[in-house]
Amino acid sequence: MLTNMSPGIFYPGTGPLHRLQARTKLLMIGLAVVVMLIANQHQWHFAPYIVAVTWVLGSIFGAGIGLRELWRRLSFLLMLVFSSLLFTFLGGSSSSPAVWTLGPWLLRNVTISHIALFLAIGCGILALACLLPPLAKRYRSRFFFRLLRSILILVTCGALLLFGWTMGLPPQHTVPLGPIIITRQRIWILVVSFVIFMALYTFSTLLTMTTNPVALIEGLTILLSPLRRLKLPVDDFALMALLGLRFIPTLLDEVEQLQKAQAARGADLLHGTWRERLQSFSSFFTALIQGTLRRAADLATALESRGYRSSGQRTLLYEKPLRRLDYLILIIFGLSMLGSLFF
Amino acid sequence: MNDVMIEVAHLSHTYTTAPVKKKALDDVSMQIPRGECVAVIGFNGSGKSTLVQHFNGLLRPTPGSVRVDGVDVGGAQVNLRALRQKVGMLFQFPESQLFASTIYQDVAFGPQRMGLGRHELRARVKHALDIVGLPLQDYGQRSPFELSGGQRRRVALAGILAMTPRVLILDEPSVGLDGEGRAEFYAYLQRVRQEQGVTTILVSHDMAEVAAIADGLYVLHHGKLVMQGTPASVFAQSEQLRRWDLAAPPLHELLAALRQRGIALPEDVMSVEDAFHFLQQTQKQKQKQLPDVSSRS
Structure with missing residues (x-):
């Protein structure tokens, strides 16, 4: 996932x-x-x-x-x-x-109800065929198969409704459809x-x-540096963006670890009733948000204690001039x- | 009844999601007997965690095979939920996985998903909390976040135990605990083993702490199983262990040095208590001999 x-x-x-x-x-x-x-x-x-x-x-x-x-x-x-x-x-x-x-097409009510009936019967038979044991067993886990099955069932229901509705109307009356321009x-x-x-x-x-994310932020900072004249906090922005980018992989690792841990405890997002899945979800996110907040607080303290703040314009360790390419x-x-x- | 609980045959694993591919396990074969307590040992990145994650189906064995209690984990028809209930696993820093507002709810989460009745559920939670030394009536309605780190870790252990697993996997269970919390945790773990007879697998990079309770050791290095045997036989080869970035516990290094100097020490001296006992006995024997020596002169 x-x-x-x-x-x-x-x-x-x-x-x-x-x-x-x-x-x-x-x-x-x-x-x-x-x-x-x-x-x-x-x-x-x-x-x-x-x-x-x-x-x-x-x-x-x-x-x-x-x-x-x-x-x-x-x-x-x-x-x-x-x-x-x-x-x-x-x-x-x-x-x-x-x-x-x-178009525009002129359709009589009789024609519409006939089309609806044929559609309902055809899709209904296909949907039933999907529910039959040999097909259902083989493709049960396939996402597209399940999607197709639900679409077929929906179309059948819709066509049946349309059929019932048009049955009640005068049969020779025409309905204009379109034109599509x-x-x-x-x-x-x-x-x-x-x-x-x-x-x-x-x-x-x-x-x-x-x-490289670091190079990306540095490039952005250089491009934005004229905005310093307008007293915009370009360097603060650069520092925040760098920290944010730096911790995306860490966070992803943590998510994966947590997912496994909750799976080992029986949390399962793919099976069970909706209530159980919701519980599994909350078990995952509560722990994740707690961990993330704790990490953020720790990081802030660590940065503060090392005097790591954006005071004034930062210089670059490796200045990269534009080359011929x-x-x-x-x-x-x-x-x-x-x-x-x-x- | 078959007495092999977990059987691993020619298991390899490569992490494919990372941009740079890395072989985490390389043709590992092992057998873990039922009811024993074994430890998987290795330096950081040697594949210990990857190996044990195959035991409860978090990772699929490709290529190779893993059989838990006779069931092929890699089979197409395997029931992962039943497997994970049978093989309980406690991850590193399990206290960070707690989420519910009360300890009772947190411990009940796993067994609840197994579809137990209310009374059965309560009995199981009570039993699990009793084993780890946090009685239900005192702790059940408290929030897990007001406990100490060691206590929270025990709550997480109870959450696994309440599912009554047959195999218990503990990944670095004592990292980040102080000495007292560590001793407490292992004392409760011993109790679990004695009362429920579960097969226990410890994962650790610290040999000293598993020496006291493990019946067998498996040493991993760069994804390969390089040594297996009883703690005594593994620790005796301290030269080789050092090559795999591991060190035998200080006590065993001392014992090995003493044996090299020609002091006869029995092979079953394993813990500080044993050594102390042995030294006391030899001293008593010497004291008995000493008066004879003085009377002669």
Whole structure:
């Protein structure tokens, strides 16, 4: 369970993306955001997005991280974004020209009730087949099998309800369905927001995967350092962020240890009634929060007693100037992104 | 009845989740007899905890096999809840796993999940708390967080004992306890063993503290089982132990040195009490001999 929810864990490596400075990568992401938001204004002009997708593919290639590993991290969010965008796709009509018009279909009540009946019978038989011993025994533990089974049962119930409802209505009466109008603007919004989400999410995942957390915070501090003029606590922020990042792996270890310990005591999140599972959950989180708070208090005392505080500007032990590769990549990236706005 | 409780055959384990792969166990085979108290010993990172986590199904044996009381832990049809009830395990710093608002509820958590009746549940909690020396009527309704570290550790032990396990695994049970708390904890542990006859497995990097109660020792080094035997036979090879970053208890080092100097010491001298007893006897014999010597001269 823990292996696929470890966000932003650094993977050591020597690919081109690892060799770039954290500052360069942060600047690139910032520039990408600005350019893509500006490009959004100019409808039906795909050049910036094509360039952005090219950079995404290039950086995946340059990161030297297994595709399978990356997909495990990206898949869930990308599917979520895609499915939520599909709804905007089917939204109401607007003034922009239509690309494609579906319907309207005129359906008689008799036809609807017949379709509902067939659907109910078909899904009902399939759902029953899933409950039969040979299939149920073999696939009981498969998540998708259980999902499919519940969906089938839901569809059966819904179709039966629809059938009952349409039976009571006058049989020859017609119901208009649709029309579904897909306009250029809808398609544009769908494509553009999907590309923006995908690019930013991939970029930031690659950033945390290829950058040492400490270097990341240092880069951020350097980029934010002009804000010191405005009396903003940049150094306090850097210290807090560093401490926070430092303790993510420790906390994950502790979670795993605690999970095992409570499992050995009979706490089981996957089996039992809901009440028992809730108890197991509380047994886990109460102990975890207590441990975390105690650790935080200890850490604060330890830091205090060593005089570890952010008084004034921190200096870096290893000053890392931007190298030729950084400048090269930054210039090419900036030119291609900005240039794509005009072509 | 088979008298082997836990049988491990060619067990290896590699942690795959870490970015850098590391072999934690390498072809370990061992047999732990029923009802005995054994200790698994090794330096930090030698694979001790990884090994014992296979015994109650927290880790699956791949490759290799682990059989507990004749049941294959790696089998597809194994009932993990029943296994974990049979093999109780106390982790490092168990006092940090307490969570309920009263001691009674905390100890009752495990047996409750086994679906016991109310009276049976209460009887078990009472018995478990009695064994660890925290009687139910005095401590039952108190919060576990107002107790001392040693007492909280005993509450955690009671939480395991209330599930009436046949095997008890204790992972570094005395880390972080002071001398008194440690002695108390082991005294209660001895009582548990005598009353319930459970097979006990101690995991430790400190040989001195397990020498007194363990019947057998297993020494792990870099994931390999490098030595096994009775405490006396293992401690006798102090040279090799030092190569595995372990040290025989000071008493045994002293005894070994004395034997090397030609002083005849029996093999069954194991604890400070034994040694003291032996020395007293030899002194008495010498005192008996001394008057004869003086009368002759």
